Amino acid sequence: MPPLRPIALLVSAGLMAGCTVGPDYHRPDAPLSDRYLGQPSVEQRPDATPTSLVAWWEGFGDPVLTDFISKALEQNLDLAQASARVTQARAGLGATNAALLPSGNISGQAARSYQSVETPLGQVLNSTPGYDRYGSSYEVNLDASWEADVFGGLRRGREAALAEYQASQAGVAATRLAVAAQTADIYITVRGLQARLDIANRQVKTQQELLEKVQLLYSKGLAANYQVRQTEGTLAQVQATVPALQTGLDAAMNALNVMLGTPPGTHRTQLTMAASIPVAPPLKAMGTPADLLRRRPDLMVAERRLAASNARIGEAIAEYYPKFSLSALLGSATAVSAGNLFTGGASQSAGVLGLRWRLFDFGRINAQIDQAKGQEAETLAAYRQSVLRATEDVENALSSLVNREVQATTLAGGEASLTQARQSSFIAYEKGTASLIDVLHADETLLQASDARAQARMESARAAVAAFKSLGGGWQPWDVAVTSR
Numbered sequence: 484m485p486p487l488r489p490i491a492l493l494v495s496a497g498l499m500a501g502c503t504v505g506p507d508y509h510r511p512d513a514p515l516s517d518r519y520l521g522q523p524s525v526e527q528r529p530d531a532t533p534t535s536l537v538a539w540w541e542g543f544g545d546p547v548l549t550d551f552i553s554k555a556l557e558q559n560l561d562l563a564q565a566s567a568r569v570t571q572a573r574a575g576l577g578a579t580n581a582a583l584l585p586s587g588n589i590s591g592q593a594a595r596s597y598q599s600v601e602t603p604l605g606q607v608l609n610s611t612p613g614y615d616r617y618g619s620s621y622e623v624n625l626d627a628s629w630e631a632d633v634f635g636g637l638r639r640g641r642e643a644a645l646a647e648y649q650a651s652q653a654g655v656a657a658t659r660l661a662v663a664a665q666t667a668d669i670y671i672t673v674r675g676l677q678a679r680l681d682i683a684n685r686q687v688k689t690q691q692e693l694l695e696k697v698q699l700l701y702s703k704g705l706a707a708n709y710q711v712r713q714t715e716g717t718l719a720q721v722q723a724t725v726p727a728l729q730t731g732l733d734a735a736m737n738a739l740n741v742m743l744g745t746p747p748g749t750h751r752t753q754l755t756m757a758a759s760i761p762v763a764p765p766l767k768a769m770g771t772p773a774d775l776l777r778r779r780p781d782l783m784v785a786e787r788r789l790a791a792s793n794a795r796i797g798e799a800i801a802e803y804y805p806k807f808s809l810s811a812l813l814g815s816a817t818a819v820s821a822g823n824l825f826t827g828g829a830s831q832s833a834g835v836l837g838l839r840w841r842l843f844d845f846g847r848i849n850a851q852i853d854q855a856k857g858q859e860a861e862t863l864a865a866y867r868q869s870v871l872r873a874t875e876d877v878e879n880a881l882s883s884l885v886n887r888e889v890q891a892t893t894l895a896g897g898e899a900s901l902t903q904a905r906q907s908s909f910i911a912y913e914k915g916t917a918s919l920i921d922v923l924h925a926d927e928t929l930l931q932a933s934d935a936r937a938q939a940r941m942e943s944a945r946a947a948v949a950a951f952k953s954l955g956g957g958w959q960p961w962d963v964a965v966t967s968r
Contacts, residue, residue: 502634502635503635503638503639504635504636504797504803504804505796505799505800506793506796506797508790510786511867513773515772515773516772517771518771518772519772519877521878521881521882522769525766525885536954536955536956537956539951539956540552540663540667540951542765543761543762543763543944544764547756547758548670548671548761551666552663552667555662555663555666555742555743556659556663558745559662561661561662562659563744565651565654565657569652569654569655571651572644572651572652575644575647576644576645576648578644580641582640585627586627587625587627588626589625589626590626591623592621593620593621594618596618597616597617597618598616598617600616620816622814623816623824624815624816624831625813626810626812627812628808628809628811629808629810631806631807633804634804635801636802636806639794639795640794642797643792643795646787647791649787650784650791653780653781653783656780657780657784662742664951666739666742667948668948669735669742670761671760671944671945672941673732673736674761675760675937675940675942675944677758678759678937678940678941679728679938680728680729680732682933683930687718687721690714690926691718693718693909693922693923693926697711697919706919713923717923717926717927721930736748736751739754760940761944766950766951770954775877778954780955781873782870782873785862785865786866788862788865788866789859789862789866792861792862792863795858796852796856796859799851799852802851803848805840807838808835808836808838808839809834809835809836811834812831813831814831814832815831876949876952876953877954879949880949880950880953881950883949887942890942891936891939891940894935894936895936897932898936901928901929901932902929904929905926905929908925909925
């Protein structure tokens with residue numbers, strides 16, 4: 484039997500069998516409960532038609548918010564970076580696809596040389612009868628080569644590249660979700676700070692009016708000097724809250740512009756237009772915790788990275804086995820003239836069956852396999868942790884949503900009562916049946932209640948945003964082709 488026939492038979496048998504070493508991927512189990520702990524409380528809310536998770540921001544009924552989110556999804560630079568990473572991953576996948584196919588190239592050259600007769604070689608050649616110091620050569624070749632993926636190392640590499648490409652696609656979806664949620668969160672914060680600033684300014688005006696009346700009473704000898712000073716001190720305390728709120732408002736407006744991919748101040752005019760704090764929309768169609776596995780794009784990123792790390796194990800194991808390659812050359816070469824190319828005498832060809840086997844490098848291969856298995860174990864733990872974190876996010880968001888709404892409702896009733904109490908105390912002060920301290924205390928309590936209610940309304944809307952984000956709202960779920968248990 485010719486010496487190359489056993490190798491050829493081994494290559495043929497491996498190709499026919501389609502052998503692929505390494506573990507096949509199976510999506511890991513993720514034990515989850517049938518429903519969320521906070522789901523009953525959320526479903527008992529007296530809401531209207533539930534908001535769609537796909538475009539949940541429209542449920543707030545705020546055209547400015549909807550416009551800002553649309554712009555952010557088009558212009559945000561974090562999203563642009565994520566899209567660029569998809570392009571890179573697609574290129575990597577294309578490279579692994581190309582590695583499975585034969586490669587070929589065409590080469591050609593034409594050379595003209597002139598030999599000196601003063602060199603030792605030239606002197607020897609010059610003594611030959613008919614020697615020509617001029618020389619020409621022409622050559623055209625077609626080369627082709629192919630690595631036979633007998634044991635599946637290249638296929639495992641392609642499998643890993645495909646999973647990484649899918650992870651990058653899910654990463655874009657995750658970034659879109661984060662951009663929409665963060666834009667809404669910042670916008671709601673802007674409106675909340677504007678409401679609080681308006682409350683503080685109204686309270687400043689109220690305290691200034693009170694100071695004018697106390698000063699008038701003092702000028703008539705009906706009020707003591709300490710009452711004037713006390714009213715001035717209270718006014719200063721209220722006035723001091725305005726710069727702090729304004730600083731926070733400026734920072735929030737600047738942050739919103741950055742989310743939209745524009746310089747700070749670009750949308751300041753649009754934001755300074757009067758608007759109330761958006762009201763949290765209904766939330767009922769939240770599904771089950773198991774739905775998070777296909778709704779949350781960050782979980783898909785973690786799962787696809789796990790699939791890629793699993794494939795890398797097979798890619799490393801394939802280094803145990805020999806690699807076979809086939810290469811061929813077909814061409815024409817002549818040292819006479821270009822006109823002799825492609826004639827029978829100028830033709831040349833070659834065929835090579837190559838073998839590469841890291842026969843004495845198993846220690847390094849073992850280390851590479853152990854490293855791949857360690858990375859797979861780390862990625863598996865990260866995936867399971869991501870699933871737990873996702874359910875934690877949902878539970879926290881639902882709890883915050885329900886409790887913040889209760890808080891806002893309670894504070895609204897308290898604010899109404901304190902408003903009446905302040906009016907009654909001032910009337911009593913004018914009649915001399917109540918002290919100025921009672922009026923100032925009523926003002927301070929009312930300011931705190933009004934500010935707390937505005938904060939509760941803001942936090943309630945922000946909690947709704949967090950709930951939509953944690954549920955994976957804001958994009959269309961897709962299923963990747965993986966083998967599941």
